[in-house]
Amino acid sequence: MTQVEYRRKRRHHRHHSKRRIAFAYIARAVIVLAFAGIVVFMGCGFMYVRDFLSGDTQEAVSNQNLQNQDGTVIEILDISKQEVASNAADVLGAEVVEEDFPVKDIEKADTKKADTKNAGTKNDIVKDETKEEGWTVVLDAGHGGKDVGTEAGKIYEKDINLIVVKLMQEILEEQGVNVIMTRDTDVFLSLQERVDIANEEDPDLFVSIHCNSYEDDSSIKGLECYYPEGSERGEEYAKYLMEVIKQCKDISSRSYREETYYVTEHTEAPAILVEMGFMTNDSECKKLNSASYQQTLAEELSTGILHGLEEIAEDSTLKKTDS
Numbered sequence: 396m397t398q399v400e401y402r403r404k405r406r407h408h409r410h411h412s413k414r415r416i417a418f419a420y421i422a423r424a425v426i427v428l429a430f431a432g433i434v435v436f437m438g439c440g441f442m443y444v445r446d447f448l449s450g451d452t453q454e455a456v457s458n459q460n461l462q463n464q465d466g467t468v469i470e471i472l473d474i475s476k477q478e479v480a481s482n483a484a485d486v487l488g489a490e491v492v493e494e495d496f497p498v499k500d501i502e503k504a505d506t507k508k509a510d511t512k513n514a515g516t517k518n519d520i521v522k523d524e525t526k527e528e529g530w531t532v533v534l535d536a537g538h539g540g541k542d543v544g545t546e547a548g549k550i551y552e553k554d555i556n557l558i559v560v561k562l563m564q565e566i567l568e569e570q571g572v573n574v575i576m577t578r579d580t581d582v583f584l585s586l587q588e589r590v591d592i593a594n595e596e597d598p599d600l601f602v603s604i605h606c607n608s609y610e611d612d613s614s615i616k617g618l619e620c621y622y623p624e625g626s627e628r629g630e631e632y633a634k635y636l637m638e639v640i641k642q643c644k645d646i647s648s649r650s651y652r653e654e655t656y657y658v659t660e661h662t663e664a665p666a667i668l669v670e671m672g673f674m675t676n677d678s679e680c681k682k683l684n685s686a687s688y689q690q691t692l693a694e695e696l697s698t699g700i701l702h703g704l705e706e707i708a709e710d711s712t713l714k715k716t717d718s
């Protein structure tokens with residue numbers, strides 16, 4: 396090798412090692428970026444799990460919906476922490492997370508309910524966002540104000556209805572249900588006004604509470620539940636409610652059946668009407684007017700309503716999985 400040749404070779408070599416160093420830097424940059432990406436992704440996963448445990452899943456789930464329906468990846472990466480978290484949850488699989496962590500039954504059912512709505516139209520999802528609190532139930536205390544309902548001496552149906560409904564409101568709210576009252580004082584409301592309240596709120600269930608009367612036969616007694624003609628959901632809610640009522644030895648009960656009333660027929664949501672007992676039966680009327688029986692009724696009716704909400708939410712999830 397001559398000296399010229401040797402120099403040329405060294406220059407060549409130097410050139411080569413410069414390129415090699417540049418490649419090494421690029422490779423390192425790529426590795427560092429990839430690592431940063433993994434850390435961010437894990438952070439998102441952790442945030443989702445933490446939010447899940449603190450009960451924020453509903454929002455995460457509904458955000459996920461929006462993404463599944465019409466969102467591109469860019470739309471998701473674009474925005475808030477919550478959405479990034481839900482995106483990560485999507486990749487991790489929300490179902491695995493749901494099974495790994497113990498949640499109260501009622502919260503679980505809430506999540507399922509939100510899942511069920513995923514299958515629906517875009518309108519359903521928009522509605523869903525206003526329902527972050529879980530189930531909404533409209534309670535309608537029959538009669539009120541100038542309309543006293545059935546009378547037995549100085550005992551008015553409107554008062555019994557209102558007392559029981561207010562107790563139910565307390566019980567259901569304790570269980571995390573969003574309760575809307577058509578009235579919570581002794582005021583007159585037309586049937587249409589009650590329907591309007593229900594339709595404005597778009598609840599999961601509308602329940603109208605009354606006391607019965609049957610002048611022809613004072614021996615007739617017992618709680619009854621009605622659903623409007625042709626309403627499958629109404630029938631299911633009535634069935635589940637009566638399942639609970641039948642278990643209670645303190646309450647005598649009759650049947651649940653199709654019978655159409657103005658309020659249950661015109662409410663867009665599933666609707667039932669409960670006649671808690673017959674004021675034309677002396678012993679039942681006395682019970683209806685007693686605080687302890689009113690408390691029993693409120694507890695059992697609330698349990699029956701929750702039973703129906705849970706069963707129907709679960710049933711819808713099953714149907715969704717089957718299809």
Ligand SMILES: [Zn+2]
Pocket residue numbers: 537538544545552605606
């Ligand atoms: Zn009535």
